[in-house]
Structures are given as C-alpha cells and as structure tokens.
Amino acid sequence: xxxxxxxxxxxxxxxxxxxxxxxxxxxxxxxxxxxxxxxxxxxxxxxxxxxxxxxxxxxxxxxxxxxxxxxxxxxxxxxxxxxxxxxxxxxxxxxxxxxxxxxxxxxxxxxxxxxxxxxxxxxxxxxxxxxxxxxxxxxxxxxxxxxxxxxxxxxxxxxxxxxxxxxxxxxxxxxxxxxxxxxxxxxxxxxxxxxxxxxxxxxxxxxxxxxxxxxxxxxxxxxxxxxxxxxxxxxxxxxxxxxxxxxxxxxxxxxxxxxxxxxxxxxxxxxxxxxxxxxxxxxxxxxxxxxxxxxxxxxxxxxxxxxxxxxxxxxxxxxxxxxxxxxxxxxxxxxxxxxxxxxxxxxxxxxxxxxxxxxxxxxxxxxxxxxxxxxxxxxxxxxxxxxxxxxxxxxxxxxxxxxxxxxxxxxxxxxxxxxxxxxxxxxxxxxxxxxxxxxxxxxxxxxxxxxxxxxxxxxxxxxxxxxxxxxxxxxxxxxxxxxxxxxxxxxxxxxxxxxxxxxxxxxxxxxxxxxxxxxxxxxxxxxxxxxxxxxxxxxxxxxxxxxxxxxxxxxxxxxxxxxxxxxxxxxxx
Amino acid sequence: xxxxxxxxxxxxxxxxxxxxxxxxxxxxxxxxxxxxxxxxxxxxxxxxxxxxxxxxxxxxxxxxxxxxxxxxxxxxxxxxxxxxxxxxxxxxxxxxxxxxxxxxxxxxxxxxxxxxxxxxxxxxxxxxxxxxxxxxxxxxxxxxxxxxxxxxxxxxxxxxxxxxxxxxxxxxxxxxxxxxxxxxxxxxxxxxxxxxxxxxxxxxxxxxxxxxxxxxxxxxxxxxxxxxxxxxxxx
Numbered sequence: 103x104x105x106x107x108x109x110x111x112x113x114x115x116x117x118x119x120x121x122x123x124x125x126x127x128x129x130x131x132x133x134x135x136x137x138x139x140x141x142x143x144x145x146x147x148x149x150x151x152x153x154x155x156x157x158x159x160x161x162x163x164x165x166x167x168x169x170x171x172x173x174x175x176x177x178x179x180x181x182x183x184x185x186x187x188x189x190x191x192x193x194x195x196x197x198x199x200x201x202x203x204x205x206x207x208x209x210x211x212x213x214x215x216x217x218x219x220x221x222x223x224x225x226x227x228x229x230x231x232x233x234x235x236x237x238x239x240x241x242x243x244x245x246x247x248x249x250x251x252x253x254x255x256x257x258x259x260x261x262x263x264x265x266x267x268x269x270x271x272x273x274x275x276x277x278x279x280x281x282x283x284x285x286x287x288x289x290x291x292x293x294x295x296x297x298x299x300x301x302x303x304x305x306x307x308x309x310x311x312x313x314x315x316x317x318x319x320x321x322x323x324x325x326x327x328x329x330x331x332x333x334x335x336x337x338x339x340x341x342x343x344x345x346x347x348x349x350x351x352x353x354x355x356x357x358x359x360x361x362x363x364x365x366x367x368x369x370x371x372x373x374x375x376x377x378x379x380x381x382x383x384x385x386x387x388x389x390x391x392x393x394x395x396x397x398x399x400x401x402x403x404x405x406x407x408x409x410x411x412x413x414x415x416x417x418x419x420x421x422x423x424x425x426x427x428x429x430x431x432x433x434x435x436x437x438x439x440x441x442x443x444x445x446x447x448x449x450x451x452x453x454x455x456x457x458x459x460x461x462x463x464x465x466x467x468x469x470x471x472x473x474x475x476x477x478x479x480x481x482x483x484x485x486x487x488x489x490x491x492x493x494x495x496x497x498x499x500x501x502x503x504x505x506x507x508x509x510x511x512x513x514x515x516x517x518x519x520x521x522x523x524x525x526x527x528x529x530x531x532x533x534x535x536x537x538x539x540x541x542x543x544x545x546x547x548x549x550x551x552x553x554x555x556x557x558x559x560x561x562x563x564x565x566x567x568x569x570x571x572x573x574x575x576x577x578x579x580x581x582x583x584x585x586x587x588x589x590x591x592x593x594x595x596x597x598x599x600x601x602x603x604x605x606x607x608x609x610x611x612x613x614x615x616x617x618x619x620x621x622x623x624x625x626x627x628x629x630x631x632x633x634x635x636x637x638x639x640x641x642x643x644x645x646x647x648x649x650x651x652x653x654x655x656x657x658x659x660x661x662x663x664x665x666x667x668x669x670x671x672x673x674x675x
Numbered sequence: 676x677x678x679x680x681x682x683x684x685x686x687x688x689x690x691x692x693x694x695x696x697x698x699x700x701x702x703x704x705x706x707x708x709x710x711x712x713x714x715x716x717x718x719x720x721x722x723x724x725x726x727x728x729x730x731x732x733x734x735x736x737x738x739x740x741x742x743x744x745x746x747x748x749x750x751x752x753x754x755x756x757x758x759x760x761x762x763x764x765x766x767x768x769x770x771x772x773x774x775x776x777x778x779x780x781x782x783x784x785x786x787x788x789x790x791x792x793x794x795x796x797x798x799x800x801x802x803x804x805x806x807x808x809x810x811x812x813x814x815x816x817x818x819x820x821x822x823x824x825x826x827x828x829x830x831x832x833x834x835x836x837x838x839x840x841x842x843x844x845x846x847x848x849x850x851x852x853x854x855x856x857x858x859x860x861x862x863x864x865x866x867x868x869x870x871x872x873x874x875x876x877x878x879x880x881x882x883x884x885x886x887x888x889x890x891x892x893x894x895x896x897x898x899x900x901x902x903x904x905x906x907x908x909x910x
Contacts (some may be wrong), residue, residue, distance in 0.1 A: 144721055144722070151717070152717055152719070153719055154719050155718075155719040157862060157863070157864075158718055158719065159851065159854070159862065160849035160850075160854070161766070161849060161850050161851055162716070162718040163718055164715060164728070164731075164732075164770075164773045164774075164777070165773065165774060165777050165778075166770065166845065166846070166849035167849070168774075168777075168778070170727075170777075172723060172724050172727060173724075177718070177719075178718075178719070182721055182723075188723075207721075251906075254906075255902070258900070260891075262889045263906065271906060272906060273902045273906045274906065274908070275891070275900055275908070276889060276890055276891035276892070276908065277889065277890055277891065278867055278890060278891055279867070279868065279869035279870070279882065279887060279890045279891075280869075280870075280882070280886075281870065282870050282874065282875075282878065282880070285870070285878075285880035285881070285882070286878075286880055288880075288883075289880050300886070300889065300890070307891040307896060308891065308895065308896050308897075308898060308899070308900045308910070309896070309897055309898065309899045309900065310899060310900050311899065312899075316896045316897060317896075318864035318865060318866070319864070319865050319866060319867040320861065320862060320863070320864065320865075321861065322862075440878060440879070444874075445871075445873070445874050445877075446857075446858040446859065446860055447860055447871055447874065448860040448861040448863070448865060448867075449861070449867070449870070450861035450862070450865075450867065451867045452867070482859065482860075482861075483861075484854075484859055484861060484862050485845075485848045485849050485853070485854060485857065485859065486849060487845055487849060488845060489844075489845055489848050489849060490841070490844030490845040490847065490848040490849075491841040491844065491845055492841065493840070493844050503821065504821070504822060504823070505820050505821040505822050505823075505837070505840070506820050506821060507751055507752045507753075507816055507820050507836075507840065508751075508752075508753075508754060509753075509754060509756050511752070511753060511840075511844060512753070512756070512759075512856065515844065515848060515857065516857060516858070519857060
C-alpha cells in the first residue's frame with residue numbers, strides 16, 4: 103500500500119493536542135502560520151452532550167462509573183484509555199517497573215488532570231547547584247517567569263500571594279474557602295509545624311473572559327467542564343485558536359509513526375496512520391512540533407531513522423528516551439471520629455483540594471535530596487462503584503459488629519460517610535541516565551509501529567524520601583485526633599512508594615541543554631540535530647521539581663513558540 | 676416478560692426507536708447480536724465504549740433461576756425500611772446481572788457461590804435456598820455473614836456472602852434511591868461559600884480570618900478578572 107501524500111505543505115505540523123500541542127497551536131496560528139494538529143484519538147468537546155461526563159449520576163452508567171480497560175479512572179473520568187490501550191501495548195524490562203497512562207483524544211490528559219498549577223521556583227531549575235545531583239537546566243526561573251505570568255492571565259489559576267521563596271506567586275484568582283476536613287488538616291499540620299496554604303489550581307473562581315464560564319462547584323474537573331471553567335487544551339487553547347480565525351486544521355485519529363526528513367536531514371513532515379481507514383499518509387510541513395507526551399515523542403523520534411539520523415531523529419547524543427523520570431508518591435489516611443454522623447450538605451467545591459502544603463524543608467539537611475508537597479482529600483463525595491464495599495469495616499475501630507446484613511448496614515454506611523481523610527505526597531525524583539524507554543525490537547502495535555519498552559528503577563533517594571513522607575503523614579494525621587488506617591508501610595514495601603509512572607508526571611526523555619553531546623534539545627526546545635523540529639511536551643525537562651508539570655509545559659511551549667516564530671522571521675529555519 | 680426482558684427494556688429506555696440505526700457504528704466482535712439490543716441512553720461514551728456496551732448487553736450469563744436466588748439474597752442483605760425500598764427495588768439485581776458480564780472475574784465466584792448456597796440449604800433442609808422460609812434463610816446468613824466468626828467448613832460461603840454484600844451495597848448506594856437515602860446533596864450547579872456556620876460551630880476547628888479574607892467574594896464571581904502589574908486582583 104503506498105503512502106498517500108498531502109496536497110498542501112503546512113507551515114507547522116503539531117503532533118499531539120495536549121498542553122504543549124495546544125499552546126503551540128494557539129501561539130503559532132495567531133502568528134499567521136498554517137497549522138496542522140495531529141491527534142491519535144477522536145475529537146472531544148465537553149460542551150457537546152454526546153461527550154459530556156459532567157453532572158452525570160452513577161446510575162446512568164450500567165457499571166456505576168467503575169473503572170475499566172477503556173477508562174482506567176472510571177466511566178465518568180474524561181480521559182479515554184489509561185494504563186492500557188487495546189492494540190497499543192508497551193513493555194517493561196524484567197525486574198523494572200513503569201506504568202504509562204495515555205489518553206487518546208483531543209486535549210489528551212489535560213481533560214482529566216488535577217489542575218494543580220504550580221510554577222517551578224528558582225531552586226527547581228538549579229538543583230544540581232544545591233545537592234550536586236543530576237543537572238541544572240540551561241535556563242532559570244527568570245527566563246520562564248514572563249511566560250508563567252502570561253499563562254496565568256490567559257488560562258486562569260486560583261491561589262494566594264504567599265512570598266515563599268521557591269513557590270513563586272503569580273497572577274491569581276481568589277481561592278475557594280476550605281472544606282471541613284481540610285480545616286482538620288490545616289489545624290493538624292500547623293500543630294506539627296508544617297505550613298498549609300490555599301491550593302493553586304487552574305479553575306476559574308472568577309471569569310477571565312467572555313468565552314469561558316466561572317466555576318459552578320460540582321467538584322468534577324476530572325470529568326471535563328462543560329462551562330470551560332477549568333483548563334484543558336481543547337477548551338482553552340485549540341478551540342479559541344479555531345474561533346480566532348487562525349488557520350488550524352485538526353487531524354483526529356491520526357497516529358503519527360515518524361517524522362520524515364530529506365537527504366540533508368531536515369524534517370519534511372510526518373507520516374501517520376489514519377485509524378479510520380488504516381492507511382498511511384504523509385503530511386508535509388516546513389516545521390514539526392512534537393508534543394505527543396514525553397514518552398510518545400521519544401517513541402516517534404526513535405522510530406524516525408534515516409541515513410542522516412541513523413539512531414533516530416535528534417538522537418546523536420543517544421539520550422532520546424533517557425533521563426525519563428516521574429514524581430514520587432505515597433499516601434496515608436485517617437478516620438476522624440468527630441466527623442462521624444455528619445450533617446450532610448453540598449461540599450463538592452472545586453475539583454481537587456482547596457488547601458495544600460508546599461515543600462517546607464529546603465533549608466534543612468535531610469538524608470534525601472529534594473522535596474515533596476502534600477495534597478489533601480476526603481469529604482462527602484458522590485458515590486460510584488465501590489462505595490459501600492466493606493460497609494462497616496470501621497467498626498473495628500469504634501467497636502461493633504463487622505459484616506452482617508439487614509437495615510443496620512444502611513446506618514453503618516451513613517455513620518461513616520465523609521469521616522475519612524487522606525493525604526498524599528508528591529515528590530521530586532533525581533533523574534537517572536539509566537532510567538529510560540527504548541524501542542522494543544520484538545513488538546509492534548496494531549498499526550505496525552514498534553512500541554516502547556521501559557527500564558526504570560527508583561534509587562534510594564526516592565525510597566528515603568517516601569520514608570520521610572510516611573513519618574510526616576503519621577505525625578500530621580495523629581495530630582488530627584483521628585485513628586490512622588492501615589499499617590504504616592515499612593522498608594519491605596519501599597514505604598508505600600508508588601511505581602514509576604503512576605503519578606503520571608513522566609518527563610525528561612528529550613532533555614534540554616547547551617551541549618549537544620549531553621542533551622537532545624537546546625534551551626528553546628529545538629532539536630540540536632534538526633533545526634526545524636521542536637519538542638514542546640515535557641520531554642525537554644531536565645528535572646521536574648515536586649511540582650506538577652503542566653504549568654511549566656505551557657510556559658515553555660509558549661516561549662518556544664515565540665522563538666520559533668522569530669527564527670522563521672529571520673529565515674533561520 | 677421475564678426479568679431479563681424487563682432489564683433490557685429498562686436499559687434501552689425511551690431511546691429504543693431512535694437508536695435502531697447503527698449502520699455507522701464499528702463492527703462488534705459478537706456475530707449474533709440480539710436484534711432487540713440497542714445503545715444505552717447516552718452517558719458520554721466514545722465509539723469503542725458504545726461497541727463494548729452493546730456486546731455486553733447482548734450477552735447472557737446468569738440464568739433466570741440464579742437471578743431469582745440473587746433477588747432473595749440481596750433483599751435479605753438490604754431489606755426495605757419505612758422510608759426506602761429494598762435492594763431489588765433499587766435495581767440491584769439488574770445491576771448484578773450486568774456487572775458479572777462486564778467484570779467476568781465475578782462469574783465463577785458468583786455462579787459457584789450460588790451453587791454452594793443451594794448445596795448447603797439442601798444439606799440442612801432438603802430445599803434450595805430461595806424456597807426456604809425467611810427464618811431458615813436468615814439462619815444460614817447468620818452463619819456466613821460475619822467474617823472471623825465463620826465455622827471453617829463454611830468459609831466458602833462467607834467469601835461468597837461478602838462479595839454479594841459488597842455488590843448489593845454499592846449497587847444500592849449508586850442507585851437513585853440509595854443516593855437519596857444517603858442524603859448526598861451535590862452533583863448540581865451551585866456556589867460553594869464555605870462550611871455552614873452551624874456545622875462549623877459543632878467542630879473544634881475555625882476559619883482563620885486572614886485566610887478567609889483572601890478567598891473568593893462570590894458576589895464578584897461573574898466579574899472578569901483584572902490585575903495590576905504586581906498581580907493584585909483589581910476586580
């Protein structure tokens with residue numbers, strides 16, 4: 103079957119429609135470029151009734167919202183796919199672990215993410231200078247700050263000015279008031295000498311323009327907002343780019359296989375499989391922006407071999423796929439007897455937590471490098487599949503019968519409803535050259551494309567950090583006056599440390615740097631080896647702080663897009 | 676109309692006619708899709724998911740007889756009270772009929788567990804479980820419903836009962852009736868403006884005035900945000 107050539111040549115082909123691809127779409131189309139956006143999944147618009155997950159009741163789903171291989175986070179979560187995608191496997195090297203969450207749809211994972219929107223601070227770009235581990239970024243906070251400011255204003259984020267050195271303030275919308283269980287956390291944390299501040303989420307507590315509504319407090323940001331009152335790449339970047347009259351052509355269900363190059367090694371476009379007719383197409387473009395997510399971008403680059411780029415495009419350093427790293431994670435929960443038999447009222451609030459603890463021990467000498475922040479969860483949420491399982495297990499704690507049957511089970515469920523609170527740490531790992539993804543030579547997906555194989559192991563830095571998390575959790579949760587649930591995970595369980603990939607902050611596979619022997623892109627996200635290819639997802643991250651990566655992906659994609667426009671104007675590309 | 680037909684008509688609901696035309700839907704793997712099976716009322720499914728639901732709805736797993744026993748059991752687990760109906764009134768039998776097909780790892784434990792229950796009933800009373808008197812049924816439940824107190828020879832019954840209790844409780848509390856019973860008040864557009872004062876008064880925690888002063892003034896939530904150069908909100 104021959105490859106079908108596109109008739110026209112686009113100025114830019116953008117591979118992926120998540121945070122980075124969305125931002126590139128907006129900025130580059132507004133600069134007058136003729137843009138093609140290729141997305142491996144279907145179109146998605148939460149304002150359309152047929153795509154709507156928001157404000158649905160559990161009984162609308164015959165499986166009552168349970169998770170499945172089709173949606174790992176449940177029927178009403180907005181992310182199609184998840185840990186497994188039928189027909190598109192990945193593998194892991196025996197003895198190593200990696201969990202890879204992918205969402206094939208317009209907007210990608212930005213449709214369901216937690217909206218935690220934290221700026222990296224000055225220390226976060228220069229961690230090697232602090233602890234001697236890993237590498238510094240080739241840029242610093244001052245380079246990115248103007249773009250963080252612009253992202254805040256364009257997209258909207260609530261938070262408060264706190265003047266904490268490594269937690270830079272921004273242009274904030276006002277935060278929502280804390281919920282009851284969050285006040286229990288605030289009190290306990292302060293008693294333990296741990297700071298708590300209003301959380302920083304990209305949810306509109308006020309309107310920021312006439313195109314998007316303000317939050318109506320259903321607590322369902324993970325389901326994608328029909329009022330466009332939270333950030334997702336489709337609703338906040340791609341749709342506005344289309345409405346703005348920009349030349350934006352969307353190619354959905356377009357699975358990009360490789361970046362094509364000419365005899366000089368310069369990119370000429372991309373080859374993709376149209377999932378609807380299973381045919382291969384060549385889309386011609388003068389510039390290619392890779393924003394397929396850190397690992398998918400690495401996969402496409404490694405699959406783009408040619409006589410000039412023999413080890414894959416951009417891979418003369420051998421580093422494409424290397425320095426892959428995810429956040430650390432660990433959790434603990436507590437039963438708070440004072441919250442039993444609560445008065446029930448609507449406390450859905452915004453999606454996610456209203457309060458959180460930023461890392462507070464930068465100045466302290468600890469037995470592990472770098473830090474973590476603490477997230478809080480609990481409250482009187484909407485039941486879905488799994489609610490009511492083991493309805494009276496907490497009778498273990500309060501005294502009373504476990505198990506049984508009859509009307510008393512109703513009372514048990516109501517008694518404990520909203521009485522459990524939990525906290526989770528999300529921390530910074532130290533990037534390792536030997537943690538990587540590569541092409542698996544034995545496996546292709548259903549489109550014939552070689553798949554990724556992961557090789558990832560935590561080091562003792564991350565394990566010791568998880569131990570510190572557990573000690574902190576125990577201290578704070580005991581200070582709530584409640585009863586801690588489950589055993590404290592010890593060394594035998596790596597202190598409850600999540601498997602690599604599970605926090606879904608995977609970054610670093612095409613890291614940036616000034617030396618092309620030691621990095622894949624330059625400090626403007628441009629491949630050292632191929633000047634008309636940029637990487638605008640989280641691949642170029644040198645390290646990722648304990649902060650969720652999205653706000654930094656957005657800021658760097660905007661910065662890189664500005665640079666790209668300038669380079670084209672100066673005829674350097 | 677038997678239970679299974681009534682279930683199908685319930686799921687198909689009012690959109691049955693309109694959904695008959697499925698010509699543009701992807702091919703399903705099941706060659707013998709029963710003609711009366713159409714899509715469920717929409718709940719935000721993509722095409723792959725619609726195809727999956729169609730396949731599952733077309734399958735049959737539990738028999739009429741098994742479903743009748745389940746109906747008896749789930750109403751023992753969660754009977755009606757003065758205010759609310761029983762588990763089966765809330766649709767739990769239909770939920771279980773679906774979920775064992777959708778989550779096939781339930782199939783063997785539930786089929787085998789139901790058979791265990793009948794064997795045990797036959798042993799005691801020479802009758803299958805659903806034909807026992809309520810007192811006899813409850814006596815059997817008493818022997819398998821309390822983990823940690825079960826006689827060793829009945830441990831398989833306990834495992835089955837625990838599974839059925841979990842499915843019953845989750846099926847009930849995710850139904851319209853169960854959510855009303857629970858009293859959950861959300862999933863509706865509104866404005867969150869903090870914990871009600873009477874609730875706050877009952878707890879040994881307080882709003883810090885300095886913190887609250889920074890929070891959103893809900894009377895200005897529709898005003899478009901503007902800031903000064905230092906990031907101070909002006910509106």
